[in-house]
Amino acid sequence: MIKENLHLIKSKIPKEVTLVAVTKTKPISDIMEAYNAGHRDFGENKVQELARKAAELPKDIKWHMIGHIQRNKVKYMAGFVHLIHGIDSFKLLKEINKQAAKHNRVIDCLLQVHIAQESTKFGLDFDEINTLINSGKATDLKHIRIVGLMGMATFTDDEEQVRKEFHALRDFFESMKAFASENVEMKILSTGMSGDYEIAIEEGSNMVRIGTAIFGRRNFIA
Numbered sequence: 001m002i003k004e005n006l007h008l009i010k011s012k013i014p015k016e017v018t019l020v021a022v023t024k025t026k027p028i029s030d031i032m033e034a035y036n037a038g039h040r041d042f043g044e045n046k047v048q049e050l051a052r053k054a055a056e057l058p059k060d061i062k063w064h065m066i067g068h069i070q071r072n073k074v075k076y077m078a079g080f081v082h083l084i085h086g087i088d089s090f091k092l093l094k095e096i097n098k099q100a101a102k103h104n105r106v107i108d109c110l111l112q113v114h115i116a117q118e119s120t121k122f123g124l125d126f127d128e129i130n131t132l133i134n135s136g137k138a139t140d141l142k143h144i145r146i147v148g149l150m151g152m153a154t155f156t157d158d159e160e161q162v163r164k165e166f167h168a169l170r171d172f173f174e175s176m177k178a179f180a181s182e183n184v185e186m187k188i189l190s191t192g193m194s195g196d197y198e199i200a201i202e203e204g205s206n207m208v209r210i211g212t213a214i215f216g217r218r219n220f221i222a
Contacts, residue, residue, distance in 0.1 A: 002030060003037040005214045013208065017201055020064050022193075022211030024049065028056055030215055035061065043085075043209055047073035054080055066150075066209055068122050071095040079103045085150040085190055085209075086112045088122045090132055093144055100143035106183075108147045110190055113172070115165040116154040123151065126172050133179050141183065148188030148207075149173050153196055162196050163203060170204035 010019060020043040023031050031042060035058060044050035045067025054063055054077075062082035069086055078099035087093055087109045100107045111132070114123030124132070129149075132138060138146055151169045153162040169191060177186045192200025192208040200208060 002033045002215060006034055006037050006039055009210060009213060012198070013201060016206055018188075018207040020066070020190075020207060020209045021214050022066065022209050023053070023215065024067075024211065026211075026215050028053065031057060034214065041082075043211075047076050050081070051076045064209075074099045075102075078105070078107065081107060083108045083110065083147075083188075085110045086122065087146075088112045088124055090137060093138065093141060093146075097141040097143045106143050106145050108145050110148045110150040110188060111146060113149050113151045113169055115151045115169050117161075129172075129176070133176065133184060136181075138184060139181055144183065146184045146186075148186050148190065149176070150190040152193070153191070153200075159196075159199060163199050166191055166196075166200050166203035166205070173204065 006021070013019060018041060020041045021034050021039055022043045024045045031053065040060060041062045041064060043064035043066040044053065047065065047069065050063060050065055063080060064083045064085060065077060065081050066085045069084070069092060071092055074095050078096070084096065084107060093109065096107055096109060111129055112123040113129065114125055149169065153165045156162065170189065173186060173189045180186070188207050189205050190207040190209065191205040194210050194213040197208040197210060
């Protein structure tokens with residue numbers, strides 16, 4: 001059903017929206033089924049699982065790191081990761097820059113914005129991102145490129161709450177486009193998952209991260 005699920009979701013989203021198929025806990029066989037159906041953008045939320053799968057799977061896959069990142073794990077993905085979604089501190093940006101330099105790469109990154117009411121979610125607030133961008137500190141990091149923002153809405157059945165959070169992030173995203181520099185260009189807004197991606201797209205998202213609706217429920221590992 002993976003191929004069918006992929007085609008169904010792609011039929012629902014505009015062509016300009018990138019679909020990241022989230023494969024956390026899923027076996028290589030499931031990923032290959034999606035790959036053989038023509039999909040190339042895949043996301044993982046743990047660096048070591050990402051590195052293991054990248055070593056075993058075709059090299060033209062674009063790997064997205066979508067989870068919270070410990071700085072000491074960056075080195076394991078710096079040589080190949082396509083886009084890092086969860087940047088929640090300047091210290092993390094500096095570490096990515098350091099590790100990318102070792103591979104003579106420039107790694108694209110998204111700043112994670114805390115828009116949900118849940119305190120368990122990571123991310124920077126609007127003021128912190130304004131300060132980071134306007135300070136010019138990121139300009140000195142020649143091996144990273146900030147290409148947009150990522151956010152996760154509150155996990156709730158209240159669609160109006162979800163829409164309100166996505167809408168606020170879109171407005172902020174649009175305002176940040178004015179601060180483009182050598183390595184800052186706000187062009188990606190990564191919001192929306194299996195339960196809320198349609199609302200996210202209506203509210204300006206051009207990248208969605210979908211796992212359950214493609215692969216079924218997560219395989220929890222003890």
